[in-house]
Amino acid sequence: MVDYAVDGNIAVLSVNNPPVNALSHRVREGLLNGIEKAARDDKVKAVIIIGKGRTFPSGADITEFDKPVREPWLTVVGRAIEASRKPVISALHGAALGGGLEIALFSHYRIASKKGSVGFPEVALGILPGAEGTVRLPRVTGPAVAMEMISSGRRVGAQEALKFGILDKVVEGDLLKEAKLFAESVKDKPLDGRRLKYVKPKGAESVDAIYEGALAEVKKRFKGFNAPVNCLMSVKGAVKLPYEESCALERQLFTELMSGGQSRAQRYAFFAERAATKWRLPCGASAANTKPSEITSTGVIGAGTMGSGIAICLIRVGIPVVMVERDEKMLQKGMRTISDILGESVRRKRMTSERRTECLRLLKGAASLEGLKDVDVVIEAVFENLALKKEIFAKLDKICKPSAILCSNTSTLDIDQIASATSRPDKVMGAHFFSPAYIMRLLENIYGAKTSPQTVATIMQLGKTIGKIPVLVKTCHGFVGNRMNQKFSSEAFFMLEEGALPQDIDQVLEDFGMPMGPFKVGDLAGLDIGWNIRQEVAKKLGVSLTLETKYLNAERYSSLADRLYEMGRHGRKTGKGWYRYEKPMAVKAYPDADVTEMINSHAKAIGLTRRTVSAQEIIERSTYAAINEGFKILEQGVAEKPEDIDVIWLYGFGFPRYRGGPMFYASQVGLSRVYERICHYHKTLPYSSYWVPSDLLRRLASYTTQLPMDQWTKFTDCKL
Ligand SMILES: CCCCCCCCCCCCC/C=C/C(=O)SCCNC(=O)CCNC(=O)[C@H](O)C(C)(C)COP(=O)(O)OP(=O)(O)OC[C@H]1O[C@@H](n2cnc3c(N)ncnc32)[C@H](O)[C@@H]1OP(=O)(O)O
Numbered sequence: 001m002v003d004y005a006v007d008g009n010i011a012v013l014s015v016n017n018p019p020v021n022a023l024s025h026r027v028r029e030g031l032l033n034g035i036e037k038a039a040r041d042d043k044v045k046a047v048i049i050i051g052k053g054r055t056f057p058s059g060a061d062i063t064e065f066d067k068p069v070r071e072p073w074l075t076v077v078g079r080a081i082e083a084s085r086k087p088v089i090s091a092l093h094g095a096a097l098g099g100g101l102e103i104a105l106f107s108h109y110r111i112a113s114k115k116g117s118v119g120f121p122e123v124a125l126g127i128l129p130g131a132e133g134t135v136r137l138p139r140v141t142g143p144a145v146a147m148e149m150i151s152s153g154r155r156v157g158a159q160e161a162l163k164f165g166i167l168d169k170v171v172e173g174d175l176l177k178e179a180k181l182f183a184e185s186v187k188d189k190p191l192d193g194r195r196l197k198y199v200k201p202k203g204a205e206s207v208d209a210i211y212e213g214a215l216a217e218v219k220k221r222f223k224g225f226n227a228p229v230n231c232l233m234s235v236k237g238a239v240k241l242p243y244e245e246s247c248a249l250e251r252q253l254f255t256e257l258m259s260g261g262q263s264r265a266q267r268y269a270f271f272a273e274r275a276a277t278k279w280r281l282p283c284g285a286s287a288a289n290t291k292p293s294e295i296t297s298t299g300v301i302g303a304g305t306m307g308s309g310i311a312i313c314l315i316r317v318g319i320p321v322v323m324v325e326r327d328e329k330m331l332q333k334g335m336r337t338i339s340d341i342l343g344e345s346v347r348r349k350r351m352t353s354e355r356r357t358e359c360l361r362l363l364k365g366a367a368s369l370e371g372l373k374d375v376d377v378v379i380e381a382v383f384e385n386l387a388l389k390k391e392i393f394a395k396l397d398k399i400c401k402p403s404a405i406l407c408s409n410t411s412t413l414d415i416d417q418i419a420s421a422t423s424r425p426d427k428v429m430g431a432h433f434f435s436p437a438y439i440m441r442l443l444e445n446i447y448g449a450k451t452s453p454q455t456v457a458t459i460m461q462l463g464k465t466i467g468k469i470p471v472l473v474k475t476c477h478g479f480v481g482n483r484m485n486q487k488f489s490s491e492a493f494f495m496l497e498e499g500a501l502p503q504d505i506d507q508v509l510e511d512f513g514m515p516m517g518p519f520k521v522g523d524l525a526g527l528d529i530g531w532n533i534r535q536e537v538a539k540k541l542g543v544s545l546t547l548e549t550k551y552l553n554a555e556r557y558s559s560l561a562d563r564l565y566e567m568g569r570h571g572r573k574t575g576k577g578w579y580r581y582e583k584p585m586a587v588k589a590y591p592d593a594d595v596t597e598m599i600n601s602h603a604k605a606i607g608l609t610r611r612t613v614s615a616q617e618i619i620e621r622s623t624y625a626a627i628n629e630g631f632k633i634l635e636q637g638v639a640e641k642p643e644d645i646d647v648i649w650l651y652g653f654g655f656p657r658y659r660g661g662p663m664f665y666a667s668q669v670g671l672s673r674v675y676e677r678i679c680h681y682h683k684t685l686p687y688s689s690y691w692v693p694s695d696l697l698r699r700l701a702s703y704t705t706q707l708p709m710d711q712w713t714k715f716t717d718c719k720l
Helices: 025-040 074-083 099-106 121-125 133-141 143-152 158-164 175-186 207-221 227-240 243-258 261-276 305-315 328-347 353-361 386-399 415-419 453-465 481-498 502-512 518-525 527-541 560-566 593-605 615-635 642-652 662-669 671-684 695-701 709-715
Strands: 002-007 010-015 046-051 088-092 095-097 109-113 117-119 155-157 169-171 298-301 321-324 363-366 377-380 405-408 428-433 442-447 469-474
Touching: 002 025, 010 025, 010 175, 025 046, 025 074, 046 099, 046 175, 074 099, 088 099, 088 175, 095 099, 099 117, 099 133, 109 158, 109 175, 117 158, 121 143, 121 227, 121 261, 133 143, 133 227, 133 243, 143 207, 143 227, 155 158, 158 169, 169 175, 207 227, 227 243, 227 261, 243 261, 261 469, 261 642, 261 662, 298 305, 305 321, 305 328, 305 353, 305 428, 321 328, 328 353, 328 363, 353 363, 377 386, 377 453, 386 405, 386 415, 405 453, 415 428, 428 453, 442 453, 442 642, 453 469, 469 642, 481 502, 481 518, 481 560, 481 593, 481 615, 481 642, 502 518, 502 615, 518 527, 527 560, 560 593, 615 642, 615 662, 615 671, 615 695, 642 662, 642 709, 662 671, 662 709, 671 695
Parallel strands: 010 046, 046 088, 088 109, 095 117, 109 169, 298 321, 298 377, 321 363, 377 405, 405 428, 442 469
Antiparallel strands: 002 010, 117 155, 428 442
């Protein structure tokens, strides 16, 4: 775990705990023993701490957080480093993060390789740097930089870290060699001023103002999260209090967060995201045993919002794209959109102008599908119509090379149906991007009955390559995200009819942590989209919808949204929807008395007496309807594990990360409580079959001791 070696009179402690050199108990022990050993060895005049493999320690071992803390604590190790009479130099490469950066700040000197980076990402785990990171960083950078770095958790490159005073030197070439030269240069120097505990932090006179400004910023940017606020409080304490008192305050604020629910949820989300990449198919194929094929060229069909967004994802990472659009004007518009979006990236300094030019060179337009005959992967992004998609896939099957993989960006349609239009169902998948495709990180990849493991491996890898969080699900109507979200939003309409108003429901769900309530989302997306889908569904069922329709296909139905649409209120784009806007496309939503009036008269027309709908009922009916569907999704093997569902909701719908995701949230509320409330709604809301309790949930809720989430799918009938 920590190798000890002496070269001349320099001791080198090499941390060797792959993959990220996490500061596990054995690493902490090894570092402490190494420092004590170097102190006893008279030959040794200086000590280097370095990481083997790809990085300097990237933090405490998060997997130890829910276990009893085993000594030596990181702070004990750190204080031994700082107390050393021989200079200790931390030599950083890779990502020196969290506890790793804290070890470096206990060291007397810090050097880093040019490509190295530092940071305190603890805030993303719902905690704060608890080994004096909040106390030491401001002693080096001052309060403003320390508050920004620690409350945002952002990574800082070596040059910026040098500028902030975090590093003493940035080196090129062999880091260990450079570290030994540096150690030789300081080994006889006094250590006064090199021990941060004795350095008086700067900015005491301005820290209150800095704190107030930073607090306003984090409350806006990280609404609902506790950790960023505690980070700021701890840094402020470091500047205003004596050293030991500031350490005590940090420990108090750290422990408060560590024992809170938000950190548990955020640590769960960290590992859930990584678990989602470890996909498995019912046939036993998995990420571990299936090799993806190489992708050197791609095609995108459709130059609209989704098509151009998908093309950006691909060219941005250097993958050539042929974008096919029959309509020449649409094609040119799509090409211009891509150029403008990349231009905006240059303006925001997220990309150089040269890089933008290189990306655009990878983009070719074509008016016919023939342009796709040589590509490795095609992603179709045309109108959501099954017949149209089947027609296109049949043509692609004849045009594309036999090895080409054909993907559809469909958001709900059956992949098996689409695949049936081809002679290569083994090479057909769904690749469901969330809009805007070049921003949203979720990629819901959908396999059909005949999709081959290699096709799955290839598209899952493509998702990672283009910077997405790819999650694998089995085909069904609506897949996972939209299937659950449809229940989540259905209840919102029914609660409108029963007594709530759009602004009530949106406010409650935004206070719960959703980025935007369902009615604001509807106005943003455009109410005509939903109207078209409902008309399509009714047409397929052979029925026509009226403004008094109360049931569709024996399921409760609300025609409120139809009324709104037929009032010409199509959302932000028309300046009116569930809300009123000062002008079309304006952002600020104002409650509208006309909508309230329409809802009241609609309720009367369908014979409903309106009542007060409580905040608790709004939260339960929205989330539990989705959660119940989530358990049915697990039962049916549509998602392999609850983490997959939660990652989809975290990255596809903005479910608050400090609640972990709908399935984790259910585990925290308690499955028996959730089950009991779903039974209540099933009884009181009999005309929505999605309230029939999930059988898996019923079984799990029957346990007196709730099973851990990784045991849940042991109870599904489907064999994964
Ligand atoms: C109530 C108790 C109170 C006690 C009070 C005591 C006081 C003192 C306590 C002090 C507490 C400690 C203070 C310090 C805290 C921390 O350091 S918290 C951790 C901070 N660090 C991080 O958050 C970094 C997390 N990791 C990453 O950001 C990335 O992994 C990476 C390092 C940037 C590498 O990314 P990438 O190359 O993409 O690899 P990944 O897939 O992300 O990771 C590879 C595998 O490694 C696992 N892993 C990563 N980081 C950690 C970690 N810190 N701990 C454990 N495991 C980690 C990751 O899960 C992957 O695992 P597999 O999926 O199994 O491969």
